[in-house]
Amino acid sequence: GAVVSQHPSRVICKSGTSVKIECRSLDFQATTMFWYRQFPKQSLMLMATSNEGSKATYEQGVEKDKFLINHASLTLSTLTVTSAHPEDSSFYICSASSSGTTDTQYFGPGTRLTVL
Amino acid sequence: QKEVEQNSGPLSVPEGAIASLNCTYSDRVSQSFFWYRQYSGKSPELIMSIYSNGDKEDGRFTAQLNKASQYVSLLIRDSQPSDSATYLCAVHPGGGNKLTFGTGTQLKVEL
Numbered sequence: 001g002a003v004v005s006q007h008p009s010r011v012i013c014k015s016g017t018s019v020k021i022e023c024r025s026l027d028f029q030a031t032t033m034f035w036y037r038q039f040p041k042q043s044l045m046l047m048a049t050s051n052e053g054s055k056a057t058y059e060q061g062v063e064k065d066k067f068l069i070n071h072a073s074l075t076l077s078t079l080t081v082t083s084a085h086p087e088d089s090s091f092y093i094c095s096a097s098s099s100g101t102t103d104t105q106y107f108g109p110g111t112r113l114t115v116l
Numbered sequence: 117q118k119e120v121e122q123n124s125g126p127l128s129v130p131e132g133a134i135a136s137l138n139c140t141y142s143d144r145v146s147q148s149f150f151w152y153r154q155y156s157g158k159s160p161e162l163i164m165s166i167y168s169n170g171d172k173e174d175g176r177f178t179a180q181l182n183k184a185s186q187y188v189s190l191l192i193r194d195s196q197p198s199d200s201a202t203y204l205c206a207v208h209p210g211g212g213n214k215l216t217f218g219t220g221t222q223l224k225v226e227l
Contacts, residue, residue: 103208
């Protein structure tokens with residue numbers, strides 16, 4: 001149980017393009033989803049928290065107009081990196097928690113983004 | 117500033133030994149505590165959660181919590197090379213729904 005998937009697992013794009021990453025909870029309803037970014041050899045950095053049907057809450061320093069988050073259903077959240085630049089290249093990881101275990105987060109496998 | 121502190125390591129232990137990973141946290145009202153394992157290039161994987169003072173065992177893993185000392189630890193018995201990874205301590209502060217993560221301890225289990 002508590003399986004979270006992400007798609008794509010790896011994406012390479014040109015500078016200036018937008019990239020959408022999907023995060024799905026496969027066997028539970030995720031009332032809250034979290035988006036993290038991790039640079040090589042660094043710790044997880046929370047970017048934003050999204051609750052189903054409401055606007056995401058962004059962490060300080062994260063541009064909400066650049067990192068668009070949609071949590072339209074209890075099993076799907078998307079992160080769109082708009083006008084991507086090489087400095088956006090990173091490992092993006094989502095996690096999800098359910099209403100029954102609001103503090104336990106289950107992580108997706110991550111998406112490695114490379115912006116050329 | 118709510119913090120979770122871990123020694124970055126690397127912590128090296130021989131195969132078959134007990135690995136002891138430690139974590140301290142600053143927020144006294146923290147309620148829930150988690151250990152995640154992260155292999156290089158992969159996402160974190162939940163190993164254990166603990167909510168009450170004392171020990172909680174699951175297979176070769178034992179989590180220990182001492183709320184008075186604001187200390188949580190993870191013991192790995194009979195360490196295997198496959199246990200080599202970074203172990204992340206995470207704390208739920210008891211308000212809101214975000215976890216606060218430590219920077220992780222790198223464990224190396226040597227043959």
